[in-house]
Amino acid sequence: MNIFSYSPFGYEGSLVTVEVDLRRGIPAVDIVGLADGAVKESRERMRSAIRNSGFEFPLERVLISLSPADLKKEGAGFDLPLALAVLDAQKRADSTEDFPDSSVLVMGELELSGQLRAVRGVHGAAATAMAAGINMCIVSSANADEAREVPGMKVFAADNLRNAFEALYREELFVRGSTSDETSQLPEGAVNIGGVYFPKIEREKDFIDIIGQGRLVRALQIAAAGGHNLLAYGPPGCGKTLALQRFSSILPLLTLQEAQSVTRIHSLAGLLAPHMSLMRVSPFRMPHQSASLEGMCGGGINCRPGEISLAHNGTLFLDEAAEFRSSTLQMLRVPLESGSITLSRAGRTTVYPARFQLLMAANPCPCGNYGVPGRLCLCSARSVEMYWKKFSGPLLDRVDIRIPVVSQEEGESVSSEELRKKIAVAVLVQRTRQGKKNVHLSPQEILDFCPLDAASSAFLEGESNRRDFSQRAVSGCLKLARTIADLEGEKDIKLEHLKEAVSFRQDSGPLTVLEM
The missing domain is CATH 3.30.230.10 (Ribosomal Protein S5; domain 2)
Known part of the structure; x- marks a missing residue:
């Protein structure tokens, strides 16, 4: 033997x-x-x-x-x-x-x-x-x-x-014991919506608790459907963190292939519960602002996975993102692009998967009152500028959705169950068409799956010249418009889809993010 x-x-x-x-x-x-x-x-x-x-x-x-x-x-x-x-x-x-x-x-x-x-x-x-x-x-x-x-x-x-x-x-x-059936190892209470499985909604994580904030909820629905990165900024107490914490309730369950790699990473980290088989629920990681570079990237003697790898095929939520170290935020740029991170320790090298969706919430300034009607901002222009310099242009260029949030005491609410219905349509379309989320489309796939008519092309070219979009920003707008069209059940991208996508795309300077 x-x-x-x-x-x-x-x-x-x-x-x-x-x-x-x-x-x-x-x-x-x-x-x-x-x-x-x-x-x-x-x-x-x-x-x-x-x-x-x-x-x-x-x-x-x-x-x-x-x-x-x-x-x-x-x-x-x-x-x-x-x-x-x-x-x-x-x-x-x-x-x-x-x-x-x-x-x-x-x-x-x-x-x-x-x-x-x-x-x-x-x-x-x-x-x-x-x-x-x-x-x-x-x-x-x-x-x-x-x-x-x-x-x-x-x-x-x-x-x-x-x-x-x-x-x-x-x-x-x-x-x-293994089976190739996508319905195997579904968690208790899993819901089938149009062929796409979602986890059971926990009452404390339902979007029904969000009063008003229709544009923020819409942005989160688009982000969930297409896998797009998102930055929400606004004064303290406006509800941005409350909404982003409920993001996992509208994410579909992982496919078997996705679940295999997620389970492997969590098993290596010692985070897999006893008698647990596959992790079919999308990971949602929310590290504290004091997290070290090693804690985020991974490392140690055995090169254990960090937060970005534990968020693989899931979500990495940075609350009070501007309070993280600048080096920590800049480190995210490479894995956001490549979907992996390479670690070298003691003469050996390992590559961890790190294809995560980034959500960030931030105040408009250190005191939180910048640009808020009826509130006095105590920050100098220099301190506000330094506050936003942590979000470098290259990092923000990888964030397709940037949305200001203001306090709302009245308005309609929508449940996570309602949001899931359109998300299920978009997810199924993407899996059938290209086998992956729109955010991961290659340049050639963007040409194949995101064609524009003459009016839409002219609009995008005009906005690109006016706002000095990078090529990555233009690609981000096209992928975002593709997701919006999928949510609406449309085969082709229309002008209104592109306009909505561009409206979520703000310039990437430290202050223009707030002004637009």
Whole structure:
């Protein structure tokens, strides 16, 4: 039996071959292969777990080799593979029968009693094993559901060391669990609207609580339908944060392909709940303004994912965005464009997916009263300018929707359920037409899917010259107009769609954002 484990590093990680040699000598356990402190401590946990599970620990000198030898091995997930490798070597030494020469991935932390605990990174480990041709794995019951979601993987869910050892030679006990059906693993209460699935609406996150603010709600509906980035700015207490926090209630559930990568990232971060399989609900991350650059990008010894990767295929909401460090805001530019982030640590490099939708809320100035009728702004022109300089031109150029918000005490409300109906139409059209959201259209796809008539072309050219739009800004207007047309069920972009798109697109200077 060939036993493999997994050493997580970044998004990929590496498979580790576990080999055991029993030889004459003073009884001891030696581990070679760049094992860290947690792996070396496995010797004592493994010894106690084996004895407390009713097995005899070998009375010989035990040499455990973890290869490749130049790769550092970290984490408590090596407990179970080391124990099974020792028991397997002992059984082979005491028997003359033939044993199956198959390969199995093993991950799990052992208690002294022999019971198993969950470990992080199981979904990524199973995916890496499948890519290497290993289609069986033994993990704890708490990790089994996420492992089964890797297509083709056969999983044995073990509660303790004895269960795991009994399954080691019986392939019929392994269960294949993944399915390609888009309706599989839907969360409880999922709603089907025209073939597009949405999560159950939580009462405290329903747009019905937003009084008035029709233009802001409309902007959020467009952003949800097409995946466009959005900046809402206005005085304190005007409702911008309240509305943006409800954004997740109008987002459709993730497709199976999207859910696979999201589940893998959250498993690597140790954020996947026990017994959870696929994360079908779109992530919504809301980091604090004090978040460090490493906390946003990711990093650390094992290159764990940061906030932008945890928001992959979901939403990154920066409340009081101007209070974030300037370096943190500028760091967002590259992943917003590329959909990924490259991290380098200790001579190794990993690439995390980071295709997120950016929502930002900000006050108009440090005191919050700039340009608000009836309120006195206490900020100097210099302080207001420095406040908005954090939003550099290149960053704002990647934000298609910029909307001022004012306080409204009266007006109509619309529920999240009503907003979803048009969003479902737009999402289904985009999936059928190009297989992705409009915000991700390439330059060639913009030409193919966003044609304009003569009047619309003339209007866009005039606005582009008047406002000195960049090429990215022009593309953003076209993609935004395409989304608006999809929301209205129109096949072609009309002039009114383009005018609405341009109205959401403000110039990218520090003060003109406020003045227009």
